[in-house]
Amino acid sequence: MNNHEYKKYAQQKVSPSPMGKNLFFAFLIGGLICTLGQALLDLFSFWGFEKKICFTLTSITLVFLSALATGIGKYDDLAKYAGAGTLVPITGFANAVVSPAIEFKDEGFVMGVGANMFKIAGPVIAYGVSASIVGGIITYVISIL
Amino acid sequence: MMYLKAFIVGGTLCAIGQILIDKTKLTPARILVSYVVAGVILGFFGVYDKLIDFAGAGASVPLTGFGNTLANGVKEAIAKDGLTGIFTGGLTASAGGIGAAIFFGLIASVFGRSSEK
Numbered sequence: 001m002n003n004h005e006y007k008k009y010a011q012q013k014v015s016p017s018p019m020g021k022n023l024f025f026a027f028l029i030g031g032l033i034c035t036l037g038q039a040l041l042d043l044f045s046f047w048g049f050e051k052k053i054c055f056t057l058t059s060i061t062l063v064f065l066s067a068l069a070t071g072i073g074k075y076d077d078l079a080k081y082a083g084a085g086t087l088v089p090i091t092g093f094a095n096a097v098v099s100p101a102i103e104f105k106d107e108g109f110v111m112g113v114g115a116n117m118f119k120i121a122g123p124v125i126a127y128g129v130s131a132s133i134v135g136g137i138i139t140y141v142i143s144i145l
Numbered sequence: 146m147m148y149l150k151a152f153i154v155g156g157t158l159c160a161i162g163q164i165l166i167d168k169t170k171l172t173p174a175r176i177l178v179s180y181v182v183a184g185v186i187l188g189f190f191g192v193y194d195k196l197i198d199f200a201g202a203g204a205s206v207p208l209t210g211f212g213n214t215l216a217n218g219v220k221e222a223i224a225k226d227g228l229t230g231i232f233t234g235g236l237t238a239s240a241g242g243i244g245a246a247i248f249f250g251l252i253a254s255v256f257g258r259s260s261e262k
Contacts, residue, residue: 019167022163022166022167023160023163023164023167026156026159026160026162026163027156027157027159027160027163028156029159030155030156030158030159030160030162030207031151031152031153031155031156031157031159031203032152032156033155033206034151034152034154034155034156034202034203034206034207035148035151035152035155035202035203036202037151037155037201037202037203037205037206038147038148038151038201038202038203039148040202041201041202041205042147055205055214056241056242057241058202058205058206059205059206059211059241059242059245060241060242060245062206063242063245063246063249064245064249067246067249067250067252067253068249068253070253070257071253071256071257072257073257073258082159083162083163083166084159084160084161084162084163084165084166084176085156085159085160085163087159087162087173087176087177088158088159088162088176088177088180088207088208089155089159089206089207089208090206090207090208090210090211090242091206092173092177092208093177093208093211093242093246094245094246094249094250096173096174096177097246097247097250098246098249098250098253098254098257101250101251101253101254101257102253102254102257102258105254105257109254113250113251113254117247117250117251117254119174120173120174120177121243121246123174123177123178124174124177124178124181124208124211125243127178127181127182128178128181128182128184128185128211128212128215128235128239129215129235129236131181131182131185131186131212131215132185132212132215132216132218132219132234132235133219133231133232133235135185135186135188135189135216135219136219136220136222136223136230136231136232136234136235137231138189139189139219139220139223139231140223140227140228140230140231143223
């Protein structure tokens, strides 16, 4: 088997009906993570926290759970099935921070852990914050006109 | 009812990400960046808050919700502090999630072990 044939063979083995199956699991697991988020949101609001704080606490809790699951290697197991279902929720963002942090431990805590934890989170923060600043400039200019 | 709406809207946002991965070969990092920027844009137009009112965590938990938090933070900070708010609002509003990810990431790296080895 040459390289090309092997690739084809491997692809057939890995995914009998990739599109539909991937889509189903992404929807299911992504949906369940959001449902868990809703339960946390309701719990914090039941405890009497203000609405905005409830959203922040829900994010922090989901990030914590994702860090825990990533630390014991379970998040990546789930991600194999869930694809975007574990990527798109904020737990995926947390996983993108925690996973390289653990993986690059060998290279030291400063340039290994400290630098690599921003490998994916860095671009997300850079473009997210920059987009919000552009939006802010436009909002500000409109407000003083 | 809110749980069902959170499930369906959250699941749909993830399914769209899956279609992007399968059809366009966008890398996960690019997907996350696109979602956040899309959330910022929808947030500035005030559209995303309506989706959160409808679906709760189904809209706030996906990374578009993170983008919306950035946009709302900037809008509120401008209303409160004027010009400075353009720069302070985004990170202030999103500090909880980012701070938690960094801190728990460090803790996990102390105790966790790489799954590759």
